Amino acid sequence: MTSWLDHVLNKKIEIQPRSKPAKKVKPLRETIEQITPANISNIDLNSKKIITNNSKDAWFFRGLEKANIILNKSQLEAVKAPLGANCILAPAGSGKTTTIIARIAYLIAVQKIDPKSILAVTFTKKATEEMKDKLQVISILSKDQVNNVVIRTLHSVFYKLLQWSGYQINLISNERKRILITNLLKDTGLRGSVSYEDTNTAITFWKNNMLHPEDISDDDSNANLVQVYQNYENYKSQNRFLDFDDLIIETNHLIKKNINVRKSCQNRFKHILVDEMQDTSKSQWEIVKMIAEPDDSLFVVGDDDQAIYGFRGTSPEILLSFSKIFPKSHFYQLNVNYRSCPKIIGLSSKIISNNETRIQKEVLATDKVNGSGPKLINVEDESAESLYLAGRIKTLVSEERYSFNDFAVLFRTNSYVRSTLETLLEFDIPFIIDQEGEGFYEKLMVSGLISHLRLALDPNDFKSFSKISPSLYLSKEKETWIIEGTKAGKYSNILEAVKTISDMPDYQIKNMKDKISLINSLGNIKPVEAIRLVRNKGNYDSFILKGNNVYEKNDKVILEDLEELEASAKKFQTVKDFIEHIDKISEIQQEKKKIALNPNADVVRLLSIHKSKGMEFKYVFIIGAIEDVIPHARSSSTEDIEEERRLMYVATSRAKKELEMIVPKERWGEKVTVSRFLSEL
Secondary structure (H helix, E strand, O other): OOOHHHHHHOOOOOOOOOOOOOOOOOOEEEEOOOOOOOOEOOOOOEHHHHOOOOOOOHHHHHHHHHOOOOOEHHHHHHHOOOOOOEEEEOOOOOOHHHHHHHHHHHHHHOOOOOHHHEEEEEOOHHHHHHHHHHHHOOOOOOHHHHHHOEEEEHHHHHHHHHHHOOOOOOEOOHHHHHHHHHHHHHHOOOOOOOOHHHHHHHHHHHHHOOOOHHHOOOOOOOHHHHHHHHHHHHHHHHOOOEOHHHHHHHHHHHHHHOHHHHHHHHHHOOEEEEOOHHHOEHHHHHHHHHHHOOOOOEEEEEOHHHOOOHHHOEOOHHHHOHHHHOOOOEEEEOOEOOOOOHHHHHHHHHHHOOOOOOOOOOOEEOOOOOOOOOEEEEEOOHHHHHHHHHHHHHHHHHOOOOOHHHEEEEEOOOOOOHHHHHHHHHOOOOEEEEOOOOOHHHOHHHHHHHHHHHHHHOOOOHHHHHHHHHHHOOOHHHHHHHHHHHHOOOOOOHHHHHOOOOOOOHHHHHHHHHHHHHHHHHHHOOHHHHHHHHHHOOOHHHHHHHHHOOOOOOHHHHOHHHHHHHHHHOOOOOHHHHHHHHHHHHHHHHHHHHHOOOOOOOOEEEEEHHHHOOOOEEEEEEOOOEOEOOOEOOOOOHHHHHHHHHHHHHHHOOEEEEEEEEEEOEEOOEEOOEOHHHHOO
16 A cells, blocks of 8 residues: 555655564553633623624624624624723634734724724734735725735834835845854854854844844853854845844834834824734834824734743733833733633643733633543653554544544654654654754754764765864865865875874864774664764764853753754664665655645644644644653743743643643653643642
8 A cells, every 4th residue: 555655755765663663551541630621601692692783883793793703792892992002812712813803894994994094913924814814704894995904914014114214125035144144153163063043043032132242241151152143243234134133123223213204104004903912022012112102002912821932032021011001001801712622721721820920811611612621641751652642643543533634743842753753654644744943853963963974874975074074173174175185086085084184283183083983983883872972982962062052051951952863763773774764754854845835735733832823723732741841941940931831831722622741751761750830730
């Protein structure tokens, strides 16, 4: 029987079988009995009953109902809010987009607001298109009225505003930006140890907090990274480039300093609606506030419990401080979750209630969604976790109770999902993966170590040599000289060429020769032993730690990807088999990116918790529900732990009918404990 992967790749894909049969472990499935289900809302008490035909605006709500927009009591209150500053708290599954759409229609049809004066901002193109589509079906609005409302992402608004103000915008491409920052890392001694992704995240964080290089403490631990930031800014300035973060900074500066531009914006946009308010950064919020002056006709919708992008410079404090900024503002809470069954709502509400920095709220359920309630699955280790997950999905689909696209597997970190991904391939379960950053084997420190193994098999692998040369402390010039000399036939292979280098201190020459000897020894031993040799005798861990302490002080956190690489290698007997396995996995993942373009594909979705935000699934698995995964080991402060708890809230609230949280007893051969977010229940 031909598998779905054969069709995808148009060739036979063979995933390396386990070196020995997996031991049969009977998982312990237990329902979380101590959770009180959410109270049931009377959803029949809606606009059809509340707004009688005698009401002066009855015609408007009857028109919405024809478009299948039937508002509950809390949504009605928000939609009919007076002009001015309004904050709408919208917990998961509470119909926030419907409320925003109804508010826009209410402003136009009932309040007689000019559609051209309405600005609705979102954070994604998908949300923008969804709003536009939903407005189009409201028959009480004309096509011109709908088209005149400005619905855009924040970045799009800023781009247009800068253009209108005469800016010559030359956005740096993602590829040019990657090459530039990678080269700057080389120039500052961070090549090979600090990734582009981590550097880009740091720069985005600083910019969204309106921090210039000179504003950042350049102590010994981060001086090089701050220098990369400074050089990056210098390059863009000299070549008249802007990046997406600059759109925010430049717009902020323009509106703050240019009174004519500010007044023009204020005169044009009299009424501003903001979706996903909790995702707004400090600098973005400053711009919105300035445009909203002096009338402050704001309608912001968000959920402080879903503020999970602290690494981008966002904070729930912006939403929490709304009433202080606007003392005359009104607060409304959408209090009905239409997505999840009562027991799942009860669980997610209980989890988030342990955060102190939040607005207390009660979320009600409906009697329209049924489910058996959340469960804890206790297994022996990551391998048993993956086997349970794959077997469970296979069984439920074979019983025709679910389709593959009913399932989502949520994970906290890219390294943790590695075992699950490979087990799903073994079980021939169709899936796609959507995660932050690159795949596991493509990560900088992982691919750097793997390159040592590749060179052991092929000492003329130029690409792999380029990846390990930073750990040999070779300059880019010497690296190029060695590669060109080898290509020209001066040396039998790259490793022999390295041995000829003499214009370096004696201790460096000795270290290089020792490293070359080590690489030559790797091809004939088990891959897990080869990895340990590179990490320890080859000083790879020390090299990685030296570069990565610029943004992370916890050695365990920095090296967790290398621990996972060891775990991955254990089932292989030869380095050659392991490398072939890695190449097959990478090839398959590239093909999956094409499948992901089809939203209707019948596949299981593997998603980072961050990526899952705004989505919903009938059946959700949360893998790795353990300490040091969620909350992550790097989270130490109260603020960090509360953001991690918000992540767990987001993860649990993606589930509609069924939710399983899997807890392994061991990871990497060491005992682990259940996540505090579950134990504190």
